Amino acid sequence: ERERKSPPFNHLRMHPFSEGVSALQIYCMKEGVKDVCIPDLIKLLDILGDNGNLRNEEQVAIIQASTVLSLAEKWIQQIEGTEASLHQKMMDLEIEMEMFCKQKGYLEEELDYRKQALDQAYMQIQELEATLYNALQQDKVIKYGEPLDELQKDELRTAVEKLRRQMLRKSREYDCQILQERMELLHQAHQRIRDLEDKTEIQRRQIKDLEEKVVCQLGDLVCDCSVIYFLDDCGTMCVAVAARVITSVTAVSGSTMAERRGNWDKAEDDLPVYLARPGTADQVPRQKYGGLFCNIEGAFESKTIDFDALSVGQRGSRTPRTARRETGQEARSPDSDRKISPVEESPTASKQGGKHSPRVEFSTNGSIEVLQNLGDEKSERLLVKGGRIVNDDQSFHADIYMEDGIIKQIGDNLIVPGGVKTIEANGKMVIPGGIDIHTHFQMPYRGTTTVDDFAQGSKAALAGGTTMIVDHVIPDPGCSLMEAYDQWRQWADEKSCCDYALHVDITHWNDSVKQEVESLIKEKGVNSFQVYMAYKDYYQMSNSELYDIFSFLAERGGIAEVHAENGEIIAEEQARMLQMGITGPEGHVLSRPEELEAEAVFRAITIASQTNCPLYVTRVMSKSAADIISQARKRGNVVFGEPITASLGTDGTHYWSKNWAKAASFVTSPPLSPDPTTPDYLNTMLSSGDLSVTGSAHCTFSVAQKAIGKDDFTQIPEGVNGVEERMSLIWDKAVTTGKMDENMFVAVTSTNAAKILNLYPRKGRIAVGSDADLVIWDTDSIRTITAKTHNSAAEYNIFEGMELRGAPQAVICQGKIVVEEGTLHVVSGVGRFIPCSAFPDFAYKRIKARKQLAVLRAVPRGMYDGPVSEFSMSRGGTPSASARTSPTKQPSRNLHHSGFSLAGNPAQCGPTIPDDIPIRPAGRRIVVPPGGRSNITSLS
């Protein structure tokens, strides 16, 4: 058994790269080049160079070749060096591993020993049992000579029972002890393994980098090689050099991977044996050995032992138990017992074990399988041919080659390794994947959750051509921001199918929140925080708090997002509507008129401009709000407006629908404007750049959830769909109508968002080194939006029946094709969290410049030394300490401390900076200071 467990490392190291053979390698194999001596090559080149018969280009080529060769030599040296050190490390690892195996061996011996001891104990128990039985029988014979009466039987049974329990308890305690010891050892071992694994991971990454570098440079090399291809020998040799470089690199990386694989395998293998559910692995397996004494409730479920058959007088039934124990042991060692269901226990045990431990497959299938696995996981290589790349600044025709989720090359006639999946774009647009900057997936709402969780939501996003979402973390007021953030991270990491980032909503404000915000910015990759001006008594912030938050964020480099609506007036209006008996969804829009949104936007802009903080207005739903943003931008404020899919695509007339469910499905806040020209207007503003980014504010509730507010519109959960429709809708409403061009389209759907989040150019741009999130956009396809076909879980689609032109034909996310020919292949949980760093240039360049400008200076004046009136600090008995300042700032008049001084210029007068103070313009005819009553002040 133990032999079977120790992983056969040796098989793995032999043929590391059977699949990933590069073109060069193939070439080398064909040419039969095995090894090259670089100095020889250089010599050869020198000779060629000496030969004066060569043309200029040829000589240049030779010089280039020689440079390349010397470079190659250097690399090889480097690689060899690394290889050697890696080998050394691997040796060390192997030694460690051997040690570990030994340890494992000891452990297992120990285990066996314990088991033996246990068995012995059982034997003893059985013997005791037997003697007891005998004694009882003897008793019976001697004392009475007749069968026991009922009472006695009962007594006897209880006595036996008691004994049995005692024994059982003892044995359990014993077991517990053993198990605990084992657990400790196991923990240590596991820790060790993890360390090892990490180490190998790091090494692997190093090698990966090296390999990348080399491959990249080899591309150049190959180009060079093609130049000098006419020089027969030389060319061949160069290629050979390249081949050798590649071979050595791949060998190194291959072996390391194999090494890692081995380690990983071992870890995986070891896991089930020792750490079989560490938290719960208490007595469960032990139940099997209960034998006669096992009467624990529920114990019968996991075994077939018939205890009745073991009752007094039927000793023969012990045989099946021993047999059981053997199989039990057998099953135990490769895997946890609990994994094996009782039905298929003995016959399928080994099979099951095999399934759970990949090691079995490993040894049988060999290395090819492994490498294929690796390839699937790590390096998907894709080539998009013949597409028109559209960025926010320009469009051009080029091919894109991506690998490992990153765009590696862009250009014509790319040289790519073999075995690459190629997509023919046939001149279609290739755009950076959309970024939906505002979603509420899996948002908890009063005990329920939105119907679209991260899996469903991000799936819909991908279907619509959006490859990244930014979700809002909404901590309950009074709860920790950090905990909420962790919670959202957990949800999203589990389920998200595409990359994501997070905004955090600030729902209350105090010093501890301040600290949390700071650490979120610094450590957790959040750079945008939303505050609410609506939802009175719940999320709403007062003006002072807004001021405080904005100035805090401005210092730390965050972006302040606001939900802009005047919550106080809304509360009043809502009460009025309900009084008037309006309870349907139309009350929602009636109680939240457009003006309240515009007013709050105006206020937010004012506060932001006071605090010099970049402002981001989420959900621009009305013309007047958009106007105010546009005016503010014209005045030079740093403001970004985000219209959402709903406001760009539909209007608020539906609130008056006679169908309650339909009307309710449009409820969101700020509400959709009942003015039917709003979508058109917002699209125009988006095209002109007055509004900067688009989100969807996707937050869907089922009709049943919406029906919470069937008798009171204020209770209707708010939110509409839109993540899937966003890109198509903007294309249809803005691009096909000629309002914006394709580049602007990319800017508003993706690039601007990336810039605001400080993720540019990793996201939002097709460039070498950017993430391989692409959409091949079909400008001509027409589809009709309907809830029947959409990917969201909601029953209603607010865009129901809308015909939209333009749709993604293929979507590539993290370098993998997720949408192809209308079919979706998403993998839940592959989405990575993308941390956003503070001080995004897009917003903060201007802010920083202003900060330097906006230094305020006092006017240097002499001390006022005239008469001062008496005044009382209290105003008519009201407790408020001061008329205008905060109580803490109140400088109470100190009668002992007179400002009067005989010297004209007292010391505490600030530094005199006469040149910098604003000089009064000569405009008004101020002739003289009145009458020169010089006793009023002494001019300094």
Add this chain to the structure above:
Amino acid sequence: MSGYQGKKNIPRITSDRLLVKGAKIVNDDQSFLADIYMEDGVIKQIGDNLIVPGGVKIIEAHGRMVMPGGIDVHTRFQMPDRGMVSADDFYQGTKAALAGGTTMIIDHVVPEPGVSLVAAFKQWREWADSKSCCDYSLHVDITSWNTGTQEEMETLVKDHGVNSFLVYLAYKDVFQLSDSQIYEVLSVIRDLGAIAQVHAENGDIIAEEQRRILELGITGPEGHVLSRPEEVEAEAVNRAVTIANQTNCPLYITKVMSKSAADVIALARKKGAVVYGEPISASLGTDGTHYWSKNWAKAASYVTSPPLSPDPTTPDYLNSLLSCGDLQVTGSAHCTFQTSQRAIGKDDFTLIPEGTNGTEERMSLIWGQMCGEFDLTHFTQNPKIPVTGKMDENQFVAVTSTNAAKIFNVFPRKGRIAVGSDADLVLWDPDMTKIISAKTHNLAVEYNIFEGIEVRGGPVVVISQGKIVLEEGSLHPTEGCGRYISRKPFSDHVYKRIKARSRLTELRGVPRGHYDGPVCEVTVTPKMMSTVSSVKTSPAKQQQQQQQQQQQQQQVGPQPVRNLHQSSFSLSGAQTDDNIPRRSTQRIVAPPGGKANITNLG
């Protein structure tokens, strides 16, 4: 007074009968030549060749303009502030007003927060009745909002002739009201038929900015303007306009001091809001660059809030808006403090008592800045005097007097020269020039913020209550003769539109059947409800709901969890527990497109 007879002929004090001959009468709509005969403080006849009794004092106007006496809609005479009283009391203030051609003032009653409005109103009446030299009326400021306030406002409107109330968006923790309170105040004002005045500045931001500025070590008067930027004023105006629109209440912005605030008002008027804007003498005549004066006392004398804008083009801009009708009335916000009183804020600008002078200079400033016939010859002679021709004499009358009378519902008694109107007249000399100076003004303060400005145009004769109070440069006011002018609610000028709108804006719900589909459970988590009673509604509503929920819950049991013992299944379609929310699942029933069971179409 009516007992006097003309025969006694002591014109300066006793003459009730006056005839103005050969005057060019200027009203807000037209100008015409006619004589005016007045008796007992009322205009009795207008026309040529009037038949008048003997013993009448005759003033020869010689074709000069006679216009309705000015109405200063915003003064704060004798205002208490932290134990002090502003330098000009009702006597001093109204005297200055008369000297400037203003024959009626409307003062602000500022009750201490928590003090009864009616009591404060009576206090002000007492002060003014004993001292005022001209007719006056009173605005009442709402400085706190509590249950009794509404009844008091009602009393004031019904019994005391007050039809305007001022609320503050500034002065955090003192006078400032929250948005919801303002919404409520405005609703009450609308119902009473009064006019809502607003001191528009965002007090929250100002408080923060003041703290910041003080932390920066700026303690002089320049800190005042730095901590109250123009934007903050515009923001508050915008907010006030929004709330007024929501409540369908007429709005009156006091002290429009900056371009952007004026723009917001103009824009709101274009959108159809019932909004009036009041620039004051200070904002029309000077700018905020003086805050940086090296002379502390001078800089401090400009302290008012909202502050004067440091942008020197502001006065001109406001004048233009006033001329074109985007701003309607002018006040002075006259509230003066002695330098020694100002000096309590010598180390902290937030303590400087606020207010500027302006009641005396108001009419001349507006005329001199931008009014009068465009006289080229005059202009060439005195090129320094800007006679811009922005406004004609009728518009001048409108902005200094008539509009105010209309808005505050004293028209045509005041603000117009017509038979039956009060005999408050000004004989205006458009060519008179004068240099404003603290040495010559009629005020008690040492500083005049318009010091050195040369204005053109001024009153030659001022007739108040049918008596000549200013003649040939000498002032003869009578202390205590000023009457309180009570103002009725529902001013036509303001409320005609409001009434039409309130009829229009009746909202109706959509008639629908009852929703009979599945309803999701709502768990009222204690965490969410502990902080606040409601998510979005007012507490009262929420309580009802909570009660309903509790009732529902009581029917099922303490928790709305699935009760396995009580099956909800029944063979008949109707279920006993339809009101118990079912567990939510994805895609509960069906959907879009038409299964009619989700709703009953009404």
